[in-house]
Amino acid sequence: MKIGFMGLGIMGKPMAFNLLKCGETVVVNDIRTDSYPEFEAKGVKTTTQLKDIAECDIILLSLPDDKVVKAVLLGEGGLLPMLRKGQIVADLSTINYTASTEIAKILEAKGIEFMDAPVSGMEARAIDATLTVMCGGKKEIYDRLVPYFKCMGTNIMYMGTHGCGQLTKAINNILFDINIAAFAEILPMAVKLGLDPVAISSVINSSSGRSYASEFFIPRILERNFRDGYPLSLAYKDLVSGAELSANLGIPLPVLHAATVTYQMALLRGLGDLDKGAMICVYEELLGVKYRSR
Numbered sequence: 001m002k003i004g005f006m007g008l009g010i011m012g013k014p015m016a017f018n019l020l021k022c023g024e025t026v027v028v029n030d031i032r033t034d035s036y037p038e039f040e041a042k043g044v045k046t047t048t049q050l051k052d053i054a055e056c057d058i059i060l061l062s063l064p065d066d067k068v069v070k071a072v073l074l075g076e077g078g079l080l081p082m083l084r085k086g087q088i089v090a091d092l093s094t095i096n097y098t099a100s101t102e103i104a105k106i107l108e109a110k111g112i113e114f115m116d117a118p119v120s121g122m123e124a125r126a127i128d129a130t131l132t133v134m135c136g137g138k139k140e141i142y143d144r145l146v147p148y149f150k151c152m153g154t155n156i157m158y159m160g161t162h163g164c165g166q167l168t169k170a171i172n173n174i175l176f177d178i179n180i181a182a183f184a185e186i187l188p189m190a191v192k193l194g195l196d197p198v199a200i201s202s203v204i205n206s207s208s209g210r211s212y213a214s215e216f217f218i219p220r221i222l223e224r225n226f227r228d229g230y231p232l233s234l235a236y237k238d239l240v241s242g243a244e245l246s247a248n249l250g251i252p253l254p255v256l257h258a259a260t261v262t263y264q265m266a267l268l269r270g271l272g273d274l275d276k277g278a279m280i281c282v283y284e285e286l287l288g289v290k291y292r293s294r
Contacts, residue, residue, distance in 0.1 A: 002026075002055065004054075014123065014127040059079070073089065092133075094238070095237075131155075173238035177259060187218075188280060198293050224292055226278040232266055239263055262279050266282050
């Protein structure tokens, strides 16, 4: 069995390294080659040629967004014409639900099996191989892929038909994103009203206001560290997915739409390369305060 892995970014690189534990032949690909020496030192084949990936029995993708996934699979010079019936493509990327279902239809019309399998857990859990993997597609394809997913994660979930993995990830991310937007808005108000940032942070993270998001981001905000999480510009796609579902299905999501405004303000302020904690800068600027430990 030969497995191709495309995308050696923040999440993809550690996932690809952990995949080496599966005992199969692994081929890795990325448009950037700076991490290639680390894989080559382990005897892994590296390539910039899509034809090398197209020869693999299973192809795993870890790419930035649906635009890139579509280009790699369906675009001019993409993989689709080179793929053969019976191959499996599993998309570990986080992309739009509708885009994922469209890709599945196109690939399966050619006899190529597809599974959307986005992951959750951020870089630390990608390194530790403790990610959650949310899968959508045929159950028999899921069963074939589980041993490989278990090399990268500890919570492997079958969520249903095509798109259900991406839908699950979108729901999880939207809740996470709303939480961060909420404390980005409220914490500067606490400082404006005279509360000590360190003290209020301690209360929040030891009381009912606590969440995974607050525990991860608030200590980093206090230290003005906005580089440890996923960049805002890439995270914004989750909110777009939620807005599309809201519009297409006629489902009112007022809290999501309010949080989206905070993301948009942060992006317009030029904070897209920083992580989600940087949204607090928008409200700090509005209120003339800084949420910091010193």
